[in-house]
Amino acid sequence: VVRAVCRATKHPDNPILPLGDLHEWDALQARPWEGRSVIYDEDERLFKCWYAGTDLSVERWWATGYAVSDDGVHWEKPRLGLHEYRGSRDNNICLMAWGPIVKDAHEENPARRYKMIVKGPPRERGIRAGYSADGIHWSEETRIDLPEWAGRTPDIVALVIDDQDPDPSRRFKLIWQSQAASNKAGPENVRTKNLAFGPDLEHFTASADNPVLHPNDGLEQENHFLMLAPYAGQYVMPYEYGWYAPNGTGVYG
DSSP, rough: OOOOOOOOOOTTTOOSSSOOOOOOTTTEEEEEEEEEEEEEEETTTTTEEEEEESSSSSOOEEEEEEEEESSSSSEOOOOOOOOOOOTBBSEEEEEESOOEEEEEEEHHHHHHEGEEEEOOSSSGOOOEEESSSSSHHHEEEEOOGGGGGOOOOEEEEEEEEEETTTTTGGSEEEEEEEEEOSSSSSEEEEEEEEEESSSSSSSEETTTTSSBBBBGGSSSEEEEEOOOOTTEEEOOOEEEEEEEOOSSSSSOO
16 A cells, blocks of 8 residues: 555636625635635535635625535535625625634534634634534634733634544644744745644643744745644645745835
């Protein structure tokens, strides 16, 4: 048996999750950055997606939209009737905030079956733990604040349930983004990724080995968002990376 990384092929039907119409809340963005969770629900035999969207206004805001699919290619945005946008609840917004979501099959409290690291709006509200029985109706509870965040509200990049880790105090893993000095030409500071772990969403501890991903350790100038997945006793982390180049809008674009 050989494990190998294969080149991905873009699906001919892309984009499979289209933008909303011009008058809808996700007309400008329906993207996996602020909210980036896709699961296959074994119980319901259904693909589920939570994504961040925003409209064509000049304001900087995002909400979390909910979509479902039978095959992972053809997606439907169900009208949930929960949150008002421009005087109407005829939309698929499930939360006026954003962040990664997981389904916890071993959670004994059905009201906490789905879990979310919630951010915004506005950013001053900080990072919170969110819970839901169905992934649609959410409650926000304890505020999450690590000493390493120094009172800031960092970008939360990933949330993972790690049932292959034998230590229950490390079952939940969270990746957040910070900045550090670069060792290459370009911006003085670049994005780095850091790991925290805990027995639940409310008791995270930062890893002593942070940062776990730094552009200084590779050829890239910058990294951005990523996916973390436990696999066969190890971990797989595809991540977004790139280089800066002059483009007329600044020294390095």
